[in-house]
Amino acid sequence: MKVLVPVKRVVDYNVKVRVKADETDVDLANVKMSMNPFDEIAVEEAVRLKEKGIVSEVVAVSCGPAACQDTLRSAMAMGADRGILVESDGELQPLAVAKLLKAVCEKEGPSLLICGKQAIDDDSNQTGQMLAALMDWPQATFASKVELAADKVTVTREIDGGLETLAMALPAVVTTDLRLNEPRYATLPNIMKAKKKPLDTIAADTLGVDIAPRLKTIKVSEPPKRAGGVKVADVADLLNKLRNEAKVI
Amino acid sequence: MAVLVLAEHDNKSLKAATLNTIAAAIKLSGDVDVLVAGEGCAEVAARVAALQGVKRVLVVDNAAYGDQAAEPLAKLVVSLAANYSHLLGPSSSYGKNTMPRVAALLDVAQISDIVGVVSEDTFVRPIYAGNALATVVSSDAKKVITVRSTAFDPVADGASAAVENAAAADAAKKSDLVGRELTKSERPELGAAKVVVSGGRGLGSGESFKSIMEPLADKLGAAIGASRAAVDAGFVSNDCQVGQTGKIVAPQLYIAVGMSGAIQHLAGMKDSKVIVAINKDPDAPIFQVADYGLVADLFEAVPQLTASL
Ligand SMILES: Cc1cc2nc3c(=O)[nH]c(=O)nc-3n(C[C@H](O)[C@H](O)[C@H](O)COP(=O)(O)OP(=O)(O)OC[C@H]3O[C@@H](n4cnc5c(N)ncnc54)[C@H](O)[C@@H]3O)c2cc1C
Numbered sequence: 001m002k003v004l005v006p007v008k009r010v011v012d013y014n015v016k017v018r019v020k021a022d023e024t025d026v027d028l029a030n031v032k033m034s035m036n037p038f039d040e041i042a043v044e045e046a047v048r049l050k051e052k053g054i055v056s057e058v059v060a061v062s063c064g065p066a067a068c069q070d071t072l073r074s075a076m077a078m079g080a081d082r083g084i085l086v087e088s089d090g091e092l093q094p095l096a097v098a099k100l101l102k103a104v105c106e107k108e109g110p111s112l113l114i115c116g117k118q119a120i121d122d123d124s125n126q127t128g129q130m131l132a133a134l135m136d137w138p139q140a141t142f143a144s145k146v147e148l149a150a151d152k153v154t155v156t157r158e159i160d161g162g163l164e165t166l167a168m169a170l171p172a173v174v175t176t177d178l179r180l181n182e183p184r185y186a187t188l189p190n191i192m193k194a195k196k197k198p199l200d201t202i203a204a205d206t207l208g209v210d211i212a213p214r215l216k217t218i219k220v221s222e223p224p225k226r227a228g229g230v231k232v233a234d235v236a237d238l239l240n241k242l243r244n245e246a247k248v249i
Numbered sequence: 250m251a252v253l254v255l256a257e258h259d260n261k262s263l264k265a266a267t268l269n270t271i272a273a274a275i276k277l278s279g280d281v282d283v284l285v286a287g288e289g290c291a292e293v294a295a296r297v298a299a300l301q302g303v304k305r306v307l308v309v310d311n312a313a314y315g316d317q318a319a320e321p322l323a324k325l326v327v328s329l330a331a332n333y334s335h336l337l338g339p340s341s342s343y344g345k346n347t348m349p350r351v352a353a354l355l356d357v358a359q360i361s362d363i364v365g366v367v368s369e370d371t372f373v374r375p376i377y378a379g380n381a382l383a384t385v386v387s388s389d390a391k392k393v394i395t396v397r398s399t400a401f402d403p404v405a406d407g408a409s410a411a412v413e414n415a416a417a418a419d420a421a422k423k424s425d426l427v428g429r430e431l432t433k434s435e436r437p438e439l440g441a442a443k444v445v446v447s448g449g450r451g452l453g454s455g456e457s458f459k460s461i462m463e464p465l466a467d468k469l470g471a472a473i474g475a476s477r478a479a480v481d482a483g484f485v486s487n488d489c490q491v492g493q494t495g496k497i498v499a500p501q502l503y504i505a506v507g508m509s510g511a512i513q514h515l516a517g518m519k520d521s522k523v524i525v526a527i528n529k530d531p532d533a534p535i536f537q538v539a540d541y542g543l544v545a546d547l548f549e550a551v552p553q554l555t556a557s558l
Pocket residue numbers: 013037038120448449450451452475476477478479490491492493494495496506507508509510511512513514517527528529530533545546547548
């Protein structure tokens with residue numbers, strides 16, 4: 001059984017992103033880029049399923065510029081068998097990525113696609129659900145447990161009120177939540193091995209899908225700053241301020 | 250043109266985020282319809298009909314929608330889309346699950362988690378864990394939108410809209426619901442609570458989380474929140490997580506106890522009206538957003554606070 005794992009190259013989650021002075025965008029010059037944390041969880045899950053012998057091949061896919069090769073190598077260093085770069089230099093929005101992934105799914109015929117629930121740059125939380133709709137596949141978003149069998153997958157999902165478990169026929173889309181697993185660190189030998197794993201590049205414009213952005217960003221601004229507060233001396237002082245100054249209790 | 254809001258409910262009661270979503274819809278059009286799709290959901294429809302600003306309630310009562318699965322729901326919304334310029338859902342796990350499917354089937358972008366309506370086609374939404382606000386213009390004929398509930402004041406009761414039945418669409422299920430484990434709590438809903446008391450890794454264990462945070466929450470009639478570290482360590486259930494990838498809250502009062510204030514956590518609570526932080530480390534970043542910071546050992550300060558309330 002083949003599993004496809006889309007991996008996005010995003011700003012590292014430790015970076016505190018700043019808005020450019022001209023308010024056109026955030027400043028990403030010279031900041032560290034990494035694999036989207038939820039996608040690391042997706043790769044980890046796929047690799048564990050392979051280690052359990054249920055899955056035979058894990059294919060990582062990244063859509064974006066040539067630099068996404070690094071992200072694919074990271075996925076391969078964690079255990080993905082090969083990588084596919086769908087190369088495009090323009091801005092790719094979730095609908096476009098879903099269409100590109102659909103084209104890749106039609107070529108590769110995976111039984112399962114595991115992606116992140118959310119990219120930590122655009123915070124869209126759309127791509128997996130969109131792809132599932134375009135393929136007319138079932139979906140289980142925000143997964144905290146995945147049990148895969150030959151013909152079905154049972155997923156526990158984190159929903160607002162607690163947990164929900166769904167059983168779905170394959171092929172299906174699963175999106176990962178943080179508690180699904182703890183991704184491994186790639187070891188040096190595995191990083192070296194990953195350099196020799198196959199990495200194919202497909203030009204996005206050869207896939208025959210409309211990837212034009214539908215949303216145009218006209219301004220990127222700093223959110224309102226909170227005015228710096230005060231330190232209180234003790235619990236009595238705190239209570240006094242909450243009662244008489246802030247009047248919230 | 251008219252706007253359609255997808256109501257979130259569990260067949261018995263309406264979820265609070267729907268009221269905020271309707272409030273955002275009203276900013277777009279005077280003609281707001283609300284879709285209540287479920288099984289045995291008449292009570293919910295009646296509740297929606299009483300909300301101000303709702304013109305029509307469309308009810309689809311059918312077993313296919315009973316467990317709110319995304320696949321049939323999205324097809325239902327798409328079947329109704331022709332009459333609407335905008336389709337809105339709450340940015341809750343329910344809305345996030347369903348609305349992107351609607352958007353993809355209509356071949357339009359989704360505008361996720363909006364916090365502001367500038368015009369019919371222009372919206373403001375947070376990106377990069379709320380470190381920036383993007384103003385985006387949609388070129389699509391129809392707009393599919395999810396709404397951050399904390400950014401719009403809920404609509405009030407006091408009206409009576411028409412309730413009409415609508416037809417089910419292709420209702421084929423694609424998944425089977427095996428079961429749900431819902432957290433039962435007498436406390437207010439985290440996303441809509443006036444006061445939230447929230448605990449972090451500093452609580453040390455599930456037992457101390459319970460013995461320190463619950464009495465405080467009881468006294469204040471507060472909802473309980475947590476950092477990811479506290480949830481990961483198993484101190485409380487996952488649905489308590491506040492942050493970029495958890496719940497977004499903006500109560501009147503947010504009391505952060507034993508948490509450092511990581512950007513991912515701040516993303517979920519920094520729009521609270523008043524923030525209190527209790528932490529023994531004077532340099533903890535949480536103090537940079539706190540209106541009132543108390544540098545103290547939580548195991549002493551919190552019980553003392555609870556006792557004096
Ligand atoms: C992709 C991604 C998404 C994330 N999403 C979220 C999210 O949605 N929400 C979230 O919260 N986190 C999220 N995180 C995790 C986040 O980065 C932090 O790791 C987490 O918020 C830290 O939790 P904490 O503040 O409880 O723990 P810590 O950072 O360990 O802080 C514990 C604090 O407790 C204090 N303390 C200890 N003992 C005491 C005592 N006795 N009295 C008083 N104070 C004490 C310490 O001084 C310290 O400041 C995410 C991370 C990633 C990578």
